[in-house]
Amino acid sequence: MFGKDSKELKVREKQEVNTPAEQTKPGLLFTPSVDIFENDNSLVLLADLPGVNAKALNIDLRDNTLTIEGEVAPFEGANEKDILVEYEVGKYYRQFSLSEVIDQGKIDAQLKDGVLRLTLPKVEKAAPRTISVQDS
Amino acid sequence: MIYRRIYNTPSVSFRSAFEQLDRMNRQFEQLFGDDPRVGRGLLGAGVFPQINLTEDTDKFYVRAELPGVKTDDIEMQATSKNLSISGKRKIEVEGEGVRYHRREREAGKFSRIIAMPTEIDPDRIEARMQDGILTIHIPKADAVKPRQITIN
Numbered sequence: 349m350f351g352k353d354s355k356e357l358k359v360r361e362k363q364e365v366n367t368p369a370e371q372t373k374p375g376l377l378f379t380p381s382v383d384i385f386e387n388d389n390s391l392v393l394l395a396d397l398p399g400v401n402a403k404a405l406n407i408d409l410r411d412n413t414l415t416i417e418g419e420v421a422p423f424e425g426a427n428e429k430d431i432l433v434e435y436e437v438g439k440y441y442r443q444f445s446l447s448e449v450i451d452q453g454k455i456d457a458q459l460k461d462g463v464l465r466l467t468l469p470k471v472e473k474a475a476p477r478t479i480s481v482q483d484s
Numbered sequence: 485m486i487y488r489r490i491y492n493t494p495s496v497s498f499r500s501a502f503e504q505l506d507r508m509n510r511q512f513e514q515l516f517g518d519d520p521r522v523g524r525g526l527l528g529a530g531v532f533p534q535i536n537l538t539e540d541t542d543k544f545y546v547r548a549e550l551p552g553v554k555t556d557d558i559e560m561q562a563t564s565k566n567l568s569i570s571g572k573r574k575i576e577v578e579g580e581g582v583r584y585h586r587r588e589r590e591a592g593k594f595s596r597i598i599a600m601p602t603e604i605d606p607d608r609i610e611a612r613m614q615d616g617i618l619t620i621h622i623p624k625a626d627a628v629k630p631r632q633i634t635i636n
Contacts, residue, residue, distance in 0.1 A: 357532040357573060357592035364507070381588040387581055396589055398549035398616035423617070428538035428545060431601060435534040435549060462551035462616015 365441060376438030380416070384444075391448055391468040397440050398462040399423070407457055407466065414444045416464070532594040533569070533618075541630055544600060544622040551616030552589075558618065562606035564625060569618075570595035602628040 365379045383394040393414075397405065400418035408415040418440040449471045456467040533548040546567065550558070558571035575591040603625035611620040 355590075355592040357590060357594045359530055359532045359534055360590075381590075382586055383575075383584065383589045384586040385578055385582045385584045387579070387583075392578070394589060396551040396616070398551040401615050423547070423619070424538060424545070425540060427540040429540070430536070430538055431544075432535065432537040434536060459615075461553070461613070462549070 362435060364438075376436055377441050378438050379442050380418075380440045382442065386448075390470055391446070391450070393444075393464070393466040393468070395440075395442070395464045395466070396462065397459070397464055399437065400440060400459070400462065400464075402459050405457075405459060405464065407464075409446075409450065409452065409455070409468075412446045414446055414468075416440070416442050416466075418464075531596045533596065535596070535598065537598070539601075539624075542624060544604065544624065546598065546618075546620040546622065548618045549616060550613070550618050553613075553616070553618075555613050558613075560609075560611060560620070562604070562609055562622075564603050564606055566597050566599055567604075567609070567620070567622065568595070568597045569620075 360381075362378045365377050371377065380395045380397050382396075385392055395416060397416075397418045399420035401421075404419040404421065406415075406417040408417075420437050420439065422437070446468070448468075451469045451471045454469040458465045533550055535546050535548045538545045538547075548569070550571075550573065552575070553571060553573045557574065558569065560570075561568045570593070572593040573591050575589060600622065605623045605625050608623045609620060611618065613619075
């Protein structure tokens with residue numbers, strides 16, 4: 349019971365970002381929190397994207413640059429007035445450069461409960477093969 | 485081409501003076517918490533999860549960003565004055581032989597009590613979770629709802 353889950357969660361302010369490219373639409377831009385790990389076959393990225401649905405999420409991989417972009421649709425009703433605003437809503441944007449060669453055809457992306465799980469399989473290396481010699 | 489090098493660096497973005505001012509303003513507010521429009525930092529700020537509270541004539545709306553939190557792991561209780569939200573966020577262990585390059589997402593438990601600005605009807609609260617955002621609709625108590633008065 350004394351694992352990681354028993355820790356008290358602390359508030360972390362959303363981090364605003366400046367992108368190298370200029371934005372064509374107004375609005376705030378935040379950088380999502382991510383976990384990135386690697387096992388023998390693939391690189392896996394988990395990103396917190398609350399408010400982003402599958403249609404509004406854009407994942408792009410070219411020239412070893414991975415770009416994640418998620419739009420958040422406004423969800424407040426027209427007549428709602430703010431009483432307390434502790435967090436702000438905006439787009440998510442983050443770029444990564446990948447050092448591994450990724451098998452582009454087998455990339456898998458799943459978005460569930462506002463968390464993206466992106467699996468980037470590494471290109472299979474030539475596995476060492478043993479050649480057995482048969483008696484004739 | 486010297487222009488490009490100076491003006492296209494991401495750290496020096498002159499895209500709009502107003503945007504820059506706006507950003508400074510927000511950062512200032514974050515530091516000192518004195519935004520006159522909204523009660524930022526008045527109702528127990530700094531407690532996870534961060535919430536946005538809005539209202540219309542009949543209801544209050546509480547929204548919180550809780551990505552990856554299952555509905556079963558959230559518990560809510562309400563009285564006529566308070567709403568309490570507690571729960572935990574779990575992050576699955578990713579098997580053996582995994583090497584982490586970045587670990588920014590956090591797991592843990594949370595609990596927060598929100599004092600409502602007016603009396604509410606705790607029996608008719610509705611909550612739903614979508615795309616990692618918890619939305620709670622809280623009807624105001626009939627006694628505090630504005631009433632239309634007709635003149636005879």
